[in-house]
Amino acid sequence: MGESLEAAVRSALRAVRDPATGRDVVEAGMVEGLTAKAGMVQFAIQVPRERARDAEPLRSAAEKAAAAVPGVLSATVVLTAHRAEPPKPAASAPGPGGKATPGQGPMLLPDVGAIVAVASGKGGVGKSTTAVNLAVALASQGLKVGLLDADIYGPSLPQMLGTRERPRAEGQRIIPLQRWGLKAMSIGFLVDAETPMVWRGPMVMGALEQLMGQVDWGALDVMIVDMPPGTGDAQLTMSQRVPLAGAVIVSTPQDVALIDARRGVRMFEKVGVPVLGLIENMSFYCCPNCGHRADLFGHGGARQEAERLGVEFLGELPLKLAIRELADAGTPIVAARPETEEAQAYQRIAARLREKLKDRVGGGSRVNIVIE
Incomplete structure (x- = not known):
């Protein structure tokens, strides 16, 4: 199915001609990185560097041609600069990967009151578990x-x-899945679990734009964005395509994690996004048999770092077996065991975030919170 759809898209693109040469974009070798997965089509149109600013009509025509192919739910096309051209001094900063930044268009997600980014700076600190449980907690608060x-x-x-349910489509819109009181979307719902996403930076940005702009999210009070670790393409796309109002940084207590958390804070500051606070995950370990507490990764490092950076410390979360087991089982602890102390810790942090956003959530103005 994926191969036949890809072939159909290539065939449709032969009708799109480059006005500078008169050749179709496929024959001219301008189509780069074409993928067609689960109805989502992405590719880049490669043009000489000096034409990058004027090639938007060509990009738009290619995107429309791909979107019109039967079986295509959404199509995203980006422009890339031809590397064969001699380098010239840039009049403005280049986009990610040194390539020309494509035209951004209107801001995405206009019906979302608050977009929250949860970030970490490095992987392995429990960011996704934190993001999911905070989202469920906010939903449980109405x-x-x-x-x-x-x-x-x-x-x-x-x-x-x-x-692992596949989202359905209505027309050219993808309907998000509903689970635990949330509307949710992930590229993982659209591809097989073991399929590697071997994509370059522009394709990652295009996929993110599809997940934001071509999914029928409807009106939301808050959107939690579980960001990938680091400070790369996804973070740049979010800062460019949605007006982020704040970020929450998740870290563990030890120094090696706090160094990367610090980078995350500085990155958001650099793109003009205030940091709403730090969360210390895996703050302490509780033995499930005897209840003994041990500070496996140290304790209090994130609180001290928050004080040093002048941002709010939002709270600490324990390293407990039940949190991991329930997350792996697809049942967030906030939903599965709301009476537990660890679930209440997530609820307290969610309530504090809601308090910080009270003038914006449901009040008609936009707020964005990103959790990585």
């Missing part, structure tokens, strides 16, 4: 909540939400 998995290379929401 908000209409969306949960977007922005990690294209390593999506985790299908596992953590306990479903």
Whole structure:
């Protein structure tokens, strides 16, 4: 199915001609990185560097031709600069990967009151578990909540939400899945679990734009965005395509994690996104048999770092077996065992976030919170 759809898209693109040469974009070798997975089509149009600013009509025509192919739910096309041209001094900063930044268009997600980014700076600190449980906690407090998995290379929401269901389409719109009181979307719902996403930066940005702009999210109070670790293409796309109002940084207590958390804070500051606070995950370990507490990764490092950076410390979360087991089983602890102390810890942090956003959530103005 994927191969036949890809062939159909290539065939349709032969009708799109480059006005500069009169050749179709396929014959001219301008189509780069074409993929067609689960109805989602992505590719780049490669043009000489000096034409990058004027090639938007060609990009738009290629995108429309691909979108019109039967079986295509959505199509995203980006422009890339031809590397064969001699380098010239740039008049403005280049886009990710040194390539020309494509035209951004209007901001996405206009019907979402607050877009929250949860970030970590490095992997392995429990960011996704934190993002999912905070989203469920906000939903349990009466908000209409969306949960977007922005990690294209390593999506985790299908596992953590306990479903591999494929989203359905209505016309050219993809309907998000509903689970635990949330509307959720991840690239993991659209591809096989073991399919590697071997995509370059522009394709990652295109996929993110599809997950935001071509999914029928509807009106939401809050959207939690589970960001990939680091400070790369996904973070740049989010800062460019949605007006982020804040970020929450998740870290473990030890110094090696705090160094990367610090980089995350500085990255958001650099793109003009205030940091709403830090969360210390795996703050301490409790033995499930005897209840003994041990500070396996140290304790209090994130609180001290928050004080040093001048941002709020939002709270600490324990390293407990039940949190991991329930996350792996697709049942977030906030939903499965709401009476537990660890579930209440997530609820307290969610309530504090809601308090920080009270003038914006449901009030008609936009707020964005990103959790990586």
